[in-house]
Amino acid sequence: MDANYMPFHPNPSKPAYVPPPGAVDAHCHVFGPAAEFPYAPERKYTPCDASKAQLFALRDYLGFSRNVIVQATCHGKDNRALVDALKAANGLARGIATVGPDITHDELQVLHDAGVRGVRFNFVKRLVDKTPREVFIGIAEKIAKLGWHIVVYFEAHELEELLPFLNQLPTIIVVDHMGRPDVGKGVDHPDFQRFVNLMATNTNVWSKVTCPERLSEQGPPNYDDFVPFARKLVQLFPDRVLWGTDWPHPNMTTHVPDDGNLVDMIPRIAPSAEEQHKLLIANPMRLYWD
Ligand code: 0GY
Secondary structure (H helix, E strand, O other), rough: OOOOOOOOOOOOOOOOOOOOOOOEEEEEEOOOOOOOOOOOOOOOOOOOOEHHHHHHHHHHHOOOOOOOOOOHHHHHHHHOOHHHHHHHHHEEEEEEOOOOOOHHHHHHHHHHOEEEEEEEEOOOOOOOOOHHHHHHHOOOHHHHHOEEEEEEOHHHHHHHHHHHHHHOOOEEEHHHHHHHHOOOOOOOOOHHHHHHHHHHHOOEEEEOOOOOOOOOOOOOOOOOHHHHHHHHHHOOOOOOOOOOOOOOOOOOOOOOOOOHHOOOOOHOOOOHHHHHHHHHHHHHHHHHOO
């Protein structure tokens, strides 16, 4: 791993909050192990290995039942570690892959059979080289035929420029980490308002209300400044929000999050049993398992 890379928490606390039976961790990754699944040559960082067995153990420990495993940029378009984890999960995991424009229908079908239900388009400059928009559109048209959706990762300052592109996509669009708002600006700032407006006007757009550990300036264990952002989206769009741990938390620079603390954020952003059921069960089951 990179010299300054912070590995995931070795012994997270047991959360006080108990997720309802059947809860889905809808954003997490597997990394390697590199000896079996080497990292991509074009990667921008080299993480600490984070295996499927460690992910499934954490799932059980935190009280979750299922995972949505998202292909991370350190594995590029080589989805072998993802597929290996999906197959080992016995139906309890679904995946989001990264593919190139030359992917064939047969190759997509193999991914589908393993449990992949979408692709990820990444716009975060520190993580990937730029992909032309027309390449993404071509991939979107191919994967739409399988009933898949698209996960997008961008930062708040990029949204205005991305809007026409996002509105052109033919599938459900799941935005990672609420479009990475600058929480110091507050929920009423035009940048976050732009994201709220996008969700209000384009009902294809969903959001992961994730990553207090990345977005909060106040930091652990309470991440108070993150709460109003996630709460607002859960309140306004209860049927289009997802929650996930983001384990194993690549590229953290400020601290190593305690996954137990992250789970304890859930009742603060979704206080009622009905909201929690939608966030943790009904929404991810509809999108990934139906
Ligand atoms: C995340 C966030 C990050 C990394 C990746 O694919 C990735 O490498 O998504 C990040 O560095 O912000 O969701 O894991």
